[in-house]
Amino acid sequence: MTVNLPQLRAFLAVVDAGGFSAAAAELGMSQSAVSHAVASLERELSAPLLVRATPARTTALGERVLPHARLAVSAARSVEQIAASATETMSGIIRLAATPTVCQGLVPRLLRHWREDQPRITVRVFEGDSAEATTWLDDGTADAAILIDPEPGPGIQLAVDGYRALLPRDHPLAGEPAVDIRDLEDDQFLISPNGCEARVRTIHKLAGLRFDPTHRVRDLATLISMVQAGIGVTILSEVSRTLVPPDLVLLPLTPETSRRLVLTGPQARPWHPALRTLAESAANHLARTTSQSNV
Missing domain, CATH: 3.40.190.290 (D-Maltodextrin-Binding Protein; domain 2)
Incomplete structure (x- = not known):
């Protein structure tokens, strides 16, 4: 049995986007290439992972495979970004979860700052309630979240x-x-x-x-x-x-x-290196803004 990362990425993209067409747009691939990648993964596992419906949804096996696929893809991305950070070419995609008020009131300013300060890092926003944001961060759907009054731990207020x-x-x-x-x-x-x-x-x-x-x-x-x-x-x-x-x-x-509104990453696995770069960028931006407002 040979399972590879492109197969897992295609499977996750279909699950997260809700269909093969949207997943293809997300990955920058053709729809037939996404379908082929998922079908080849299913052949390797000898069972279907997805119900081809609108929206697409996981089978019982797909639901069991899903968290492991997220961990595998997340680990691979972290390895890639660690190598990138060593050569000061940090880039990648960070999926950020936040509540509606935070998404509408705070996130646009952050996105504008990050676009100027870290143009090689793309931030994609997932909007949900507090429980959803926490769940997405825990299960790997999101790489980062702006949480409300989280438990003590690493993060940027x-x-x-x-x-x-x-x-x-x-x-x-x-x-x-x-x-x-x-x-x-x-x-x-x-x-x-x-x-x-x-x-x-x-x-x-x-x-x-x-x-x-x-x-x-x-x-x-x-x-x-x-x-x-x-x-x-x-x-x-x-x-x-x-x-x-x-x-x-x-x-x-x-x-x-x-x-308290805190930008943080997952508690149970390493942070994506690009998230650490964004967190440092946000902290420096806040420090400069505070210093200027006190002058």
Whole structure:
């Protein structure tokens, strides 16, 4: 039995992209070449790994093979990048997972910096909720993630992200320098359950209020639109400020609470060398930005 890396890469690309056509575009290959690579892997294993459907999905055997394929491809990429780093030609693709608010509010600035500072490294973003980002990092779907309040470990703290009240500009409290959540008790409260609900519950608990949201909205754009429509108010993090339209205001909130946004890699396996380069680049950028803002 001879299993090779191109076969494993093709298999993973089909799984991650959801089909052979999308996998071909991801790999820069023809669709027939991807199909041939996966078919040859299945012949080597004497059983199908994928159900050819839309989207493509793994068979029972494919599901068992998947984590090992990820580890093998990840290890090979690490070897390649270690060699590249020795000759100062760091390059490659890093798959970065983050939550919607982080993807929309923080990641674009990071991508712009990395494109200028490390043009040979390509960063591809995977957007999901906090649990998905952690799972993708653990199972190898992602090489890196921006996690919210992770356990102590290696990583670069990108921001301490405070929570704010999001109100329409015609709200009676919109002109105040800050808002006490107790003063919003009579407003209908909207919540997005994507990772922040536990912290919003904590804010209510600190204020001695019962947490009883009127609406739960998964999509951030929908949440903001509902506040625009006057349906209620909500709490967002400071990193969301760039997403706030001009007819809404984002105001400091008491009781105060915040979250840490940390760029990190997997805990159970070595980091991709290109990720270490990106982390160092981000740390240097943050240090320069902080130094300039203190002048």
